[in-house]
Amino acid sequence: MSVRIEDVATHAGVSTKTVSRVLNGNPSVRARLRTRIEASIRALNYVPNASARSLAGNRSYLVALLYDNPMSGSSYTMELIVGVLQACEGTPYNAVLHPFDAADDLAARIDGFVATHRPDALVLVPPHANNAALLQRLDELGVPYSTISSKLRQSRINVGFDERKAAAEIVAHLVALGHRRIGHVAGLQGHGARTWRLNGYRDALRKAGIAYDESLVVDGDFAFASGMAGARTLLDRPRPPTAIFAANDDMACGVMREAYARGLSIPGDLSVCGFDDTPASRLISPGLTTVHQPCRELGRVAVESVLQSIRDGAPPAPERVPYQVQWRASAAVPRNP
């Protein structure tokens, strides 16, 4: 059908094994020979057959991304996927995507998945990244994996960013603008993101000498509706906050909806901040001040780290990628501090 390794070997006047060595970056090939073989590969436009390679080498060259079944078009997952694909580019590896419902017992179903796809490595995102039983099973199966934003120590390779510091930075900015009563709509229990962002909020208050007022913190679940509900509770307080920091953008949008429903203007009557920098945070009016969650970077680094650990044997230390705060118009000096 097409060009095979044998054709390259003939063209270069060597054995197929030597071509194979070049293909796999085996260092024990003389430089001159390597150059000649590489020239033949280009000349014949040779591309190795992935199936034959996997079969003979007992490797799939597959990296599987396990994520939660995104109910709505989740830009988080999309960006992650983009990063994962970027990391695979230029390597012999390919990505396999697999949405898994968080409600399912993944620790039990993972065996079937691994048997079917035989991935060389896995990348897990929350909530799966926080599933201790799942990680343990993967350890038992001997499948290398990396996690993204996991809160478990158990994960040998984890990538994330300093969500706590980022949240503190947002809240410190609100303080600097003159806000003293700052509300917080917290994220879903069990997610690292909830704890880190809430802690960042508290850090900034403490640093500013503002007493923590638990009546200004309400629970949310990262969904729009819970942001609305949270704002309702906070704005009904005898002394309502002049600013609300929501643990993610979807909830911040809910806060804005509720504020508008009460005839409040943003940021005049109420400053609002979010977290994630989803597309909606740019599209909504006014633009939402938020933390850019570096999803692509996270996906890219997660893949690179786990592949490196396969190559080099030693698992690399957990990684931290940089983040950035997006200052937009939704936060301003309070009208009535």
Place this chain on the structure above:
Amino acid sequence: MSVRIEDVATHAGVSTKTVSRVLNGNPSVRARLRTRIEASIRALNYVPNASARSLAGNRSYLVALLYDNPMSGSSYTMELIVGVLQACEGTPYNAVLHPFDAADDLAARIDGFVATHRPDALVLVPPHANNAALLQRLDELGVPYSTISSKLRQSRINVGFDERKAAAEIVAHLVALGHRRIGHVAGLQGHGARTWRLNGYRDALRKAGIAYDESLVVDGDFAFASGMAGARTLLDRPRPPTAIFAANDDMACGVMREAYARGLSIPGDLSVCGFDDTPASRLISPGLTTVHQPCRELGRVAVESVLQSIRDGAPPAPERVPYQVQWRASAAVPRNP
């Protein structure tokens, strides 16, 4: 390493070939034998090795999704991916995702892609679905493909939905509310979506007996900023529109931003409608009236159709999937008609 087809054959007391026939749904296996073999497969927890299968069968069991490099987290692409993955579930097929920059000459690069991945089928979305040279090259290479929302007749298998009718429905609704001067921010030239939605807009006006006023139609490029710019132009007209229908949600959000910047209220002073039903359309305030683009369905049907054409030989007729209009608060009776 693990259970092989030979083990199943031994267990069931048949030849490997017969097991293979069962695996591949070959009808020429007696029912009783089939049942026995299937029992053995379950008993041994056998899973075929995909690489060996591909190599021997000269098929990759891969469906490649070629989409444009999404600059921002595109919910369109994400939803499509979800649909594609859904369609692969329960089949031996897997999806390979490949973002391709629309600026690149894909028709020239497709050979390398096909040689590397050897996909059994391709699914193309705009703008690639509108790339005539690309489709021609695929025809030459003999790779089956389906397109999504392509405007080219050339594509034998195309899935889409009636965008023209959906747009007309939205505009008819504005008319029914009492609007007579309705502006339109059109999509990017060359996209089917631009033409279909613009035509739908004109259809609705004609049906309502409202003369088409070209000063109320401005060009956009599907991006937020072009929605703002379009609104600026339209609202600066001597007799500005009381409603604006943007060809997608991102531009509709831009229209809203510009309206707010002028102190207009929505929908009191200006009704706004979009198209696509992106996450932002739900999160923005007021909620945006828009057409739900059935991306998952499109992705799912595109895969199913092309796989069916591989099985049955005959390409199925182009498919139309249903859509739905999302009525939200951004469109209402005009305050000053």
Place this chain on the structure above:
DNA sequence: TTGAAAGCGCTAACAA
């Protein structure tokens, strides 16, 4: 540092 030969696990021809 390089090469020869033996599979990896499956399917496709062909035969029975």
Place this chain on the structure above:
DNA sequence: TTGTTAGCGCTTTCAA
């Protein structure tokens, strides 16, 4: 309807 045999294209022993 079922079984036998020969590969698919590559990597891996092992030897040179």
